[in-house]
Amino acid sequence: MHIGIDLGTTFCCVAFIDEGIPQVIPDNRGRNITPSVIWFDGKTAYVGEEANKKKITVFAPIFEFFKRDMGKPTEEMPGKPEFAPYEIGGTKYGAIGMSAILLRKLKRDAWQYFKKRKLIEESTKESEFNIEAVITVPAYFGDEERNATKFAGEIAGLNVINIINEPTAASLTFGISLKENKKILVFDLGGGTLDVTILEIINGDSFKVIATDGNTQLGGKDWDELIIGYLKEKFKKETNSEIPDERFYDLQQLAIQAKKDLSESEETTVFLSDNGFDLEIKLFRSAPPTKNVIQLDVKSNAERPFYFDERSSKLLSASKERCSTVLKASNLSWEEIDEIVLAGGSCRMPMISDMLERESKKTIKKHREGFSYDTAIAIGAAISGQSKGRIEDVAPKSIGVKLVNSKQIAFIDHLIYKNTTLPAKARKQYLTDPYAVLEIYEGESKEPLECAPLGKLELENTGDKATIMLEVNQDGILKVLADYQPEGIKETKINGSAAFPDHLKEKIQSITIIS
Ligand code: ADP
Numbered sequence: 001m002h003i004g005i006d007l008g009t010t011f012c013c014v015a016f017i018d019e020g021i022p023q024v025i026p027d028n029r030g031r032n033i034t035p036s037v038i039w040f041d042g043k044t045a046y047v048g049e050e051a052n053k054k055k056i057t058v059f060a061p062i063f064e065f066f067k068r069d070m071g072k073p074t075e076e077m078p079g080k081p082e083f084a085p086y087e088i089g090g091t092k093y094g095a096i097g098m099s100a101i102l103l104r105k106l107k108r109d110a111w112q113y114f115k116k117r118k119l120i121e122e123s124t125k126e127s128e129f130n131i132e133a134v135i136t137v138p139a140y141f142g143d144e145e146r147n148a149t150k151f152a153g154e155i156a157g158l159n160v161i162n163i164i165n166e167p168t169a170a171s172l173t174f175g176i177s178l179k180e181n182k183k184i185l186v187f188d189l190g191g192g193t194l195d196v197t198i199l200e201i202i203n204g205d206s207f208k209v210i211a212t213d214g215n216t217q218l219g220g221k222d223w224d225e226l227i228i229g230y231l232k233e234k235f236k237k238e239t240n241s242e243i244p245d246e247r248f249y250d251l252q253q254l255a256i257q258a259k260k261d262l263s264e265s266e267e268t269t270v271f272l273s274d275n276g277f278d279l280e281i282k283l284f285r286s287a288p289p290t291k292n293v294i295q296l297d298v299k300s301n302a303e304r305p306f307y308f309d310e311r312s313s314k315l316l317s318a319s320k321e322r323c324s325t326v327l328k329a330s331n332l333s334w335e336e337i338d339e340i341v342l343a344g345g346s347c348r349m350p351m352i353s354d355m356l357e358r359e360s361k362k363t364i365k366k367h368r369e370g371f372s373y374d375t376a377i378a379i380g381a382a383i384s385g386q387s388k389g390r391i392e393d394v395a396p397k398s399i400g401v402k403l404v405n406s407k408q409i410a411f412i413d414h415l416i417y418k419n420t421t422l423p424a425k426a427r428k429q430y431l432t433d434p435y436a437v438l439e440i441y442e443g444e445s446k447e448p449l450e451c452a453p454l455g456k457l458e459l460e461n462t463g464d465k466a467t468i469m470l471e472v473n474q475d476g477i478l479k480v481l482a483d484y485q486p487e488g489i490k491e492t493k494i495n496g497s498a499a500f501p502d503h504l505k506e507k508i509q510s511i512t513i514i515s
Pocket residue numbers: 007008009010011012189190191192193219220221256259260261263343344345346347348349373374
């Protein structure tokens with residue numbers, strides 16, 4: 001038996017295959033999704049909704065959006081201490097530790113659910129619950145981030161059998177029952193990130209990623225901030241006083257609720273009280289259609305009401321831009337895309353499907369049988385664990401070797417390019433010092449500082465030239481080889497070269513989790 005886990009930036013979901021039928025595993029309160037939020041004091045961790053509750057009463061230490069830091073060097077990974085991690089009770093944790101805590105809670109939910117359903121022995125202890133898991137990651141996650149995710153799963157006591165891409169998972173859920181071939185564009189807008197991927201589904205059992213790209217700084221949170229900004233501005237205007245910082249959480253909750261209301265109806269009212277003032281603030285989904293003449297009441301200095309669509313124009317443009325980039329990378333036009341598949345909670349905002357319909361001149365099916373924006377990815381992960389289907393992926397980032405030019409300026413010589421079909425291989429001969437250290441980077445820039453270091457390969461006694469070979473296998477695992485005489489082939493496996501320290505692992509495993 002295995003489970004599929006969508007380890008999201010803002011929400012997680014777990015699923016499994018129940019006698020051939022994909023099912024969501026509800027959490028201990030019967031909900032389908034768990035907020036990726038942790039309140040943690042070093043000994044006890046409140047996870048999910050319980051951590052959110054803590055936000056109201058206690059300000060810190062709350063951890064969220066840590067998925068954005070996945071794979072960044074932390075003190076959790078030896079030799080890479082540049083990134084300042086979270087210090088709690090004298091120990092430093094990073095995104096891996098936080099994700100492991102979250103995964104421990106998800107694993108516990110699965111354990112409880114399986115016991116209740118009698119799928120495992122009633123007497124099975126949590127520590128004895130061995131389960132295989134497929135965890136999803138954004139398609140643009142590189143080698144480092146994938147490894148970090150795998151580590152987190154292992155620390156949480158999961159047997160991670162595979163890491164697959166979120167859009168691939170969504171398309172498995174969508175395409176597993178398809179008979180015909182289709183090219184689809186998966187538009188996944190979550191809480192903090194946007195991920196656009198074009199895939200080809202062949203006979204419902206072969207999934208080939210053609211191109212993918214993401215924006216790690218664009219998500220539901222940015223739409224929340226538009227509303228928060230307006231509420232603050234309006235409060236100041238009406239009362240001549242500021243909403244205090246301690247009320248940020250309330251304000252955020254009001255804004256999120258208003259955003260969700262506007263997904264359902266044309267207008268909503270936010271009731272905001274502070275400092276003896278009670279305000280009713282009206283928000284509208286879209287501006288009324290203008291006739292030939294726009295009339296503005298100049299004398300009364302009437303401000304423009306809050307029209308959500310209108311105020312989101314920059315965010316919508318950024319989303320649109322990402323689609324164009326991926327279409328360009330795939331050498332396809334909108335006409336050649338058979339279907340647009342929406343995933344991620346933020347796609348519930350009607351302005352998203354409206355924008356995509358305008359751009360693509362296609363009709364988007366908003367309701368699909370057995371497909372929900374919140375659970376599609378976890379279900380796809382569960383399906384992939386048993387799938388006979390073939391998944392063909394592409395390199396999410398370009399990979400290259402750091403070199404120095406004649407002016408002694410370092411640059412990256414890319415050997416494998418982003419969106420190359422996997423498995424991919426490249427080789428090139430370089431003039432080297434006999435004892436050079438070759439550094440391998442991933443990223444699109446020529447500038448090493450803008451790329452992420454993956455690892456180093458030490459050469460010994462090469463003479464003056466060496467042939468470097470890079471290989472990325474089907475699962476995205478990179479291998480680097482150097483071939484030179486008289487040493488023959490020297491091989492290094494970049495992946496998994498850093499080990500997660502045992503003392504931290506034990507610490508995370510001993511934390512009491514409350515949810
Ligand atoms: P992630 O993949 O980032 O973990 P999800 O795909 O679950 O997250 O999406 C979460 C985002 O979806 C949040 O920003 C949340 O506010 C937003 N969201 C959820 N429901 C709605 C809705 N009805 N209308 C608008 N946004 C929504």
